[in-house]
Amino acid sequence: MFVKWIASLVVAINANNRAGEVAAGVSFALLLALVPSGNLLWFCLFVITFLIKIHLGAELLFLALFKLLAPLADGLLHRLGLLVLNQSLLADLFTRAYNLPLLPLSRFNNTVVMGGLVAGIVLWVPVFLLFRQLVILYRRSLRDRIAGSKLVKALGRVPLVATIGNAVRKIGGAAMSLR
């Protein structure tokens, strides 16, 4: 599965796809990783990413990666969530939300959930811009240069990379033929 996601990502950054789709996939992956799962909020965010045009391969690949790291940030997220939830200016809003149907199931009143949400939203834009720029940069400067390089050919002989290469050819098809 990881091979498929990696191959899908390789195809995406090399084919005529919007760079923003890949970047949005990574940003949403970070957001979903920071928000603990098992609540309505996480489920809704996850469903939304399936309905909008972002790169799912990138999202799932980076989600798996960020999920491993996210618990390390729980302390920070708790403090951030506590700070947000204890804001007197927002208290009225939160109280109303808490009394609304369904919303409490999002567990937004949990400090780690709220911290993860806020951090995810705040980081969403910079991560998006960063990865978008990286993809553009890759396409402008590296893509054509490494396409037929000796290094790539040498890496292609490494079993894992060869497997990924096969998957790329399988998924890429016509898109890759654009090269």
Next chain:
Amino acid sequence: MKVPKLFKREIKERRFQKRILRRIYIESERDFLLRLYSREPERRYSRSPELSDEDAKRLKALARSIKKNRGVVRTGKFSLVAILVAAILVFNFAFKNRLLDRALERGLEAVFSAQAEVDGLDLRILAGRLFFSHMSVADKDQPLRNLFELGATEVDLNTGELLKGKVVLSNLISREIRWHTPRSSSGALPGERESEQAAEEAAAGRGGLSLNLGSLDAEALIDEQLANLGSPARIAELNGRLRDLQSRWQDSVEQAKADVDALAVRIDAVRSIDAGSLDTLPELQQAVTDIREAANAVNRVGEDLKEADRRIKADRREIASAREEFEAAIDADVAYLSSMSDLSSGELKTLVSDLVAGYLEQSLGSAYGYARKARGYAQRLVAGRKESRGKRDKVRRMQRGVDVPFAAVEYPRFLLENAAASLESPSRKIQGSVRNLSSNPDLIDRPLSFTFRQTAGEQMLAVEGALDSREKRDADLDLGVQAAGFTFKLSKGLEDLGLSSLATQYRFRTELSRSHPDSTVQGQGLLELYELELEPAFAQNQLGTILYETLGSLSKVDVSFDYTAASGKPIRVSARSNADTQLARVLEERFAEISAQYKDRIREELTARVASQIRENETLSRAFADLVESSDGNLADAAAYEAVLAEKRGEVEKRIADLRKQATDAVKSQLESQLEQLPLPKLKF
């Protein structure tokens, strides 16, 4: 090869820039396109009409990627969501009610441990309305009866809370409530049917009404004290001895009879001797010999008979003595049993209280059983809440944070705020309500409370109470019951009181409380009996007459009572009555008569217990008396034979004497005649 429509031969510059070039993100592809299309002076881009297959293929791939990069929503997946929504709507209209019907039945079955049926269920989610036309839940202890049955019922749900996963019933209206109605099929759940039979057997094993008057029940008293009584053992021992003697003396007496009969031949032979006809010496010698031999035989048999007679009469005396001892044992047993119930000091003086206490132990016991069931059901709701908390514990990351509370009405997983039901018919009116039935009473900080009121003519029954499952509580259950206008009838278990029936109207009220955590039930109440109707069993019964007269003279009998029940044990009731004092005074006055009557009752019962043995004893005694009589007859026969022999002996001796005299006289006269012929000198002076 056909070129995609997007790449027409001529394209306006604006369109080319905005729709095509802007959506190509790869430099090499952009260059390829600009190589194909050249800019015309009329602000147009155009390409040569002839394209190679390779270029056409590349344009086709480009067109596909440009199309794909359009927009931000995935229309395919969005359509899937739309289909999902449509499926939910279809489910709502087609399957929701059926599934909810099953779920509700399963839920009720889990709570009540018996089959539940729900018909005509209709749930309107947005309106928060639940309706069903009929619901029945079987009684797990009596599977062929329903614990309760509801007719058309409407429930108002708090939909907001339902969306939070909480069932909050703000109101519940139900008509045609019935309970303890018969079922056409068993309501036991599979796996619990085995216990059904055991429950029926247990019910069958329960006796009828048992009054708390054990010491006045002669039969029960004898049963209880049987091991300490002497008379049953005495009569058994006496009958055993009689049977031994019977078998032993039967043979002896018959042998003696045979011996006597054998003597009769000899005696007849002797009797046939005609002493007057005995003339010769041999005849006389033969007669004497016969008589002597017969006499020897008679003497021998007579001695045996006398010895046997002595012994059988000794046995008869012994049996008579044992019989007297048995009679004395009966007297002793009656005295002992009478002493076991001290009529002067207790039981009869609290007769009314004991009578009522026995009745209350049964009726309160069954009512308390219902209350315990209700409490058990409430506890299951709370237990369910704890289970769901356990499931939540699996979520780990959220536990690293804290849930910040916000001001909100926090509802438990299940809450029935108010439920009211009524049933009104020309003859009966029933009203009931339940408030604060909750899966988390601690959260709402209110105990479950309920009321019930039934009126039918002059009869009234009202129940109100509270079932508390909160962690910090003083009592599990508070219950108040009031009843008026009911009739209390007893026709069984009154025999020992000398009454055949007792009927009265009563008013009743009680309050009970089950403490926490020791689960001890304590309660008190008052029973007012009025319009008492008593019927004595028979006129001669003193106790019955006294009860009849004393209780009949009272216009009202008040019985106040207290009761307790430790956890898992039956209820114990102690009662006090204003009739007890009056009854005790009358009883004291007539204690001797009652005591004698009670003794007679015990004697009668005790005699009845050994009646079969007494009958056997009489049969055996008669048989033994016959044996003694036969023995006497044998002895008499032997004596008669002795008399016959004595008479014959006399006759023969007389005949011998006569013959001797005759011979002497003959010899004398012959001698005299010979003397006269002798020439003897005569001396004369």
